[in-house]
Amino acid sequence: MxxxxxxxxxxxxxxxxxxxxxxxxxxxxxxxxxxxxxxxxxxxxxxxxxxxxxxxxxxxxxxxxxxxxxxxxxxxxxxxxxxxxxxxxxxxxxxxxxxxxxxxxxxxxxxxxxxxxxxxxxxxxxxxxxxxxxxxxxxxxxxxxxxxxxxxxxxxxxxxxxxxxxxxxxxxxxxxxxxxxxxxxxxxxxxxxxxxxxxxxxxxxxxxxxxxxxxxxxxxxxxxxxxxxxxxxxxxxxLCGSVGVGVNRSSQVMDSCGTAEALVRAVPTGTLDDLGEGHHLGVEVGWHVIPDHYALLGGLSLGLNLIPVLETLGVESRDGRTPLDAPALVLATEHEDEAAVLHESVRSLRDQINLDRWFTEHHGEPPEELWWRVMQTAVTSSHDLLDGLEKLGGPVTQVVASGGWSKNPLLRYLKSRVFPPLTYPLVEEAGIRGSALLSGLAGGAFSHVEDFPDPPFEIVEPHRASHSPTDPSSPRKPI
Known part of the structure; x- marks a missing residue:
């Protein structure tokens, strides 16, 4: 049948x-x-x-x-x-x-x-x-x-x-x-x-x-x-995409790494006294698709800024990966215990990088070192935003990452050093899956979003670049 x-x-x-x-x-x-x-x-x-x-x-x-x-x-x-x-x-x-x-x-x-x-x-x-x-x-x-x-x-x-x-x-x-x-x-x-x-x-x-x-x-x-x-x-x-990849608890954050980067968190509606209190942290507030919850939403430029950097370096990206990732990853692991050396002009990727000035000041550095610096800056910016989400909604126990740039091995490694446990859902179309599941809620197939089936996923352990496939029925399933 x-x-x-x-x-x-x-x-x-x-x-x-x-x-x-x-x-x-x-x-x-x-x-x-x-x-x-x-x-x-x-x-x-x-x-x-x-x-x-x-x-x-x-x-x-x-x-x-x-x-x-x-x-x-x-x-x-x-x-x-x-x-x-x-x-x-x-x-x-x-x-x-x-x-x-x-x-x-x-x-x-x-x-x-x-x-x-x-x-x-x-x-x-x-x-x-x-x-x-x-x-x-x-x-x-x-x-x-x-x-x-x-x-x-x-x-x-x-x-x-x-x-x-x-x-x-x-x-x-x-x-x-x-x-x-x-x-x-x-x-x-x-x-x-x-x-x-x-x-x-x-x-x-x-x-x-x-x-x-x-x-x-x-x-x-x-x-x-x-x-x-x-x-x-x-x-x-x-917000729908976050539900599609299993982010339906207030302790979770969705990190959508695409042309733009969006960090999304659901919090109970009684959490915030002032809807504008997160604005200085880069966080906006509105209703979530999860009943009785607000969405804390912060946005960054990611791909919009990374692509011009790669174009200037004469390097192409495909599915969020580049030829510079492997040598830059070697640099990142060699400097694991050192604070990132970041120039003020690229301290935050929330605004468009002044590429001409930045490349002039770093003239002569190997492309993989420049790429490491820029990617570390991207991670620093998203981590700052994650800190803002924690200040508004309490501790975050899990970050679920999706989108094209989430496949980048350098970005994965750098985030694993500073983020809570990172989960990568094995979902082809998060928006489709989320909207379909919500239609099941409307039609009586589910009683609550917590009844939605979790997708299979893979985990990047903190401080490690490797990841391991995980089945949704595994005892390591995040809570």
Missing amino acids: ASALLLGVDIGTTLTKVGLIDVGGREISHAVTPTPWNRETTGATIDPETLFRAVVSCATAALAHVPEGSVLGVGVTSMAETAVLVDAHGAPVGPAVAWYDTRARDEFARMKSELLDTRVARTTGLNTSQIPTGPTVRWLRDHLSASRDARACTSVSDWIVHRLGGEWACELSLASRTGLLDVRAGEWWPDALEWCGLDFDYMPPLRHAGSSYGRVREDLEGLERLGGATLTTAGHDH
């Missing part, structure tokens, strides 16, 4: 992915398509209906590889900040703007000035560095005639769930990235909505990830097999 299946959708900046797992958490199939952006000078926009068609096409391809088994649930996760504007009838008006788009920079400055910077930070939990949704909504209403009829907005994930047949709603972790949510109250912030021109009465009701949004329509061409499956929005992709 075929196993019951769960389908996950992960709408990312570069790629949109759809896949299926069984209720035991085993990944079965997935399909990928480019996220269909329209590139513009300030960033990019996307047409909501074009995105929906891309999701349907990708889901059809993923289902084609799995001929048997009923689909119990469908979960959708996505990037944050990007939102779909709708009119009084719920129809989309105008494009959705990419989270990294800078067109609303001036509007963001006005929002912080007119609503008060400290008030925005303490109400929304955001560090006011990344442009949230609200200022972009204001820009669209002021500059695009198609968007002037907008009365409400919702996340990309919630829009896709709604188009699949789900109820009109907005998930809390994604709402937390809009700048329009009073995070502590768990309600829309009327002053911010008024400032950007939206109507409180038309805004969607707020829901937790993993709650039921209804069922998939029976009449969707190509997706008839999904008809009747329980729908849920699986929240912000970083």
